[in-house]
Amino acid sequence: MSVEIKDGKKILTTPISAEDLKDIKIGDIIYLSGSLTTCRDVAHRRVVEEGREIPVDVRNNAILHAGPIIRPLENDKFEMVSVGPTTSMRMEKFEYEFVKITGVRVIVGKGGMRENTARACKDFGAIHCVFPAGNAVVAAVEVEEIVRAEWRDLGMPETLWNCRVKEFGPLIVSIDSEGRNYFEEKKLEYNVKKDEQVKEISKQVSFIK
Numbered sequence: 001m002s003v004e005i006k007d008g009k010k011i012l013t014t015p016i017s018a019e020d021l022k023d024i025k026i027g028d029i030i031y032l033s034g035s036l037t038t039c040r041d042v043a044h045r046r047v048v049e050e051g052r053e054i055p056v057d058v059r060n061n062a063i064l065h066a067g068p069i070i071r072p073l074e075n076d077k078f079e080m081v082s083v084g085p086t087t088s089m090r091m092e093k094f095e096y097e098f099v100k101i102t103g104v105r106v107i108v109g110k111g112g113m114r115e116n117t118a119r120a121c122k123d124f125g126a127i128h129c130v131f132p133a134g135n136a137v138v139a140a141v142e143v144e145e146i147v148r149a150e151w152r153d154l155g156m157p158e159t160l161w162n163c164r165v166k167e168f169g170p171l172i173v174s175i176d177s178e179g180r181n182y183f184e185e186k187k188l189e190y191n192v193k194k195d196e197q198v199k200e201i202s203k204q205v206s207f208i209k
Contacts, residue, residue, distance in 0.1 A: 011167060015060035016105040018125025024173055026182035030129065031169035032062055032106060036143075038161040039063040040086055042154050044094040047101055055150040056162045058104045064131075065091055065109030067157025070146070080143040080163065084136030085110035088117075088128065096120040112174050112183030122179030129171035142168040 002013045002020045012020065014034030024030060037056045046052045068083035088109030091098070095113065098104070099120035107117070107128045117128055131139060143163045150160040174182045 009167065009169075012106065014062060014105075016062075017060065018105075018177065021105065021125060021127055021177040024127060024176060025178075026173050026176045026180045026185070028173045028176075029170045030173060031167040032108070032171060033166050033168070034164065035061040035147075036108070036163050036165045036168060037061065037063050038066045038068055038083070038159070038163070040065050040067060040158060041090055042158045043151060043160055044091050044098050046151070048094045048097045054102055054160070056148070056160050058102050060103060060105050062106035062108060063104050065107070068136075068140070068161060070156055070159075070161065078146040078149060078161070080140040080146060080161075082136040083139045083143065084133065085131045085139075087111050088113050088130075092116050096123075099124050099126050108168075108171060112181065114181070114184070118175050118179045118181045118184075121175045121177055125177050127173055127177055128175040130174050131169070131171055139168070142166060 002016045004011050009031050010028065011031045011033055037058055043054070047054050064083070064085060065088050066083050066085050069081040071079040071081050073079055085108060088111050092113050093116065095107070095117040096119055105126050107126065108131055109128070110130060110133050113128055121127055142165050144166050145164045146161055147164055148162045150162070152159050
């Protein structure tokens with residue numbers, strides 16, 4: 001099993017199987033250890049639209065929608081300075097094919113995603129998680145090492161930075177491997193609450209013309 005509970009934290013360690021994700025549900029808070037590769041717009045386009053093979057093996061591993069700030073060190077080594085997630089929705093149109101082709105298990109980003117990603121998670125046994133925004137420096141501290149960098153021709157934000165992370169998180173599960181979508185379900189719930197409140201407030205202010 002790649003899932004363990006340690007000090008009250010649910011920690012997923014790569015490589016991760018579909019079986020490992022079965023008991024993880026939307027709204028759960030998890031942490032990730034092992035292999036995490038930054039992968040955003042242009043890398044998705046290369047894999048899905050151009051049919052290029054991704055040079056980092058993300059099968060049963062995790063990707064992060066992020067454009068980090070990196071400090072180059074000696075001997076082709078690098079240090080993570082800041083790694084805040086970028087808006088996941090930009091990858092939505094690519095994500096079904098990307099998951100199908102690469103076999104990635106855990107997608108981490110900012111904000112929710114829609115049907116394409118939910119369908120990919122359900123069909124191929126993956127999850128999407130949200131890393132809290134505004135914590136880019138905290139996230140960088142949880143990166144133990146940058147193992148390798150691929151597609152460097154894309155520039156710092158778009159390079160595939162393959163990292164070894166330890167208890168990277170907290171990550172809020174927004175889409176689980178059953179395809180349930182936390183953001184979409186909550187949106188419905190909040191809209192009902194909002195409508196009730198609008199009705200109530202309208203009654204109280206009906207005297208205002």
